[in-house]
Amino acid sequence: MGRSRYKIHEPTYPHFVTCTVLHWIPIFTRTESVQILIDSLAHLQQNDNLKIYAYVILENHLHMVVQSDDLGESIKKFKSFTAKKIINLLQTHNVQTILDQLAFYKKAHKAQSDYQLWQEGFAPKLIQSDAMMVERINYIHLNPVKRGYVDEAKYWRYSSARDYDGIDGLIGVEKFW
Numbered sequence: 001m002g003r004s005r006y007k008i009h010e011p012t013y014p015h016f017v018t019c020t021v022l023h024w025i026p027i028f029t030r031t032e033s034v035q036i037l038i039d040s041l042a043h044l045q046q047n048d049n050l051k052i053y054a055y056v057i058l059e060n061h062l063h064m065v066v067q068s069d070d071l072g073e074s075i076k077k078f079k080s081f082t083a084k085k086i087i088n089l090l091q092t093h094n095v096q097t098i099l100d101q102l103a104f105y106k107k108a109h110k111a112q113s114d115y116q117l118w119q120e121g122f123a124p125k126l127i128q129s130d131a132m133m134v135e136r137i138n139y140i141h142l143n144p145v146k147r148g149y150v151d152e153a154k155y156w157r158y159s160s161a162r163d164y165d166g167i168d169g170l171i172g173v174e175k176f177w
Contacts, residue, residue: 014067014127016136020119023105026059036085054137057158063140083117
């Protein structure tokens with residue numbers, strides 16, 4: 001976790017987390033970039049014991065309620081892998097404007113790379129009760145509705161709201177905690 005001011009004191013318990021693109025740049029507007037996130041989360045589910053209770057992916061950030069054997073390490077793997085793949089995707093498609101922004105806003109201590117995709121940290125908040133779990137899941141699912149992207153949460157393709165409405169989503173979710 002390094003420089004993050006947020007600490008995980010219960011690394012094996014469910015947490016509400018937010019991963020945000022540096023300077024809120026809209027990276028997840030193309031199916032290919034979102035698919036990288038989905039594939040990475042599915043990989044972590046299979047290989048890192050990541051449990052996903054809820055998620056939503058928007059154009060420049062994602063919210064999740066997740067749990068693993070070591071949540072900080074799982075998120076670190078997720079952000080590292082997805083950053084490399086998305087930057088490679090941007091380079092392959094010659095999306096120079098966004099690459100220039102990722103280079104410009106990159107933190108000085110990121111000397112080993114030319115670009116930085118993710119803001120540091122992920123603001124973990126321990127889920128302390130069933131009521132808090134339900135509140136966070138509702139917040140996640142209603143995010144695209146509040147932004148006016150869809151009328152009902154289940155219509156947002158990149159969300160677990162579909163799973164909670166009996167429709168198969170893109171990532172398997174745990175609905176029981």
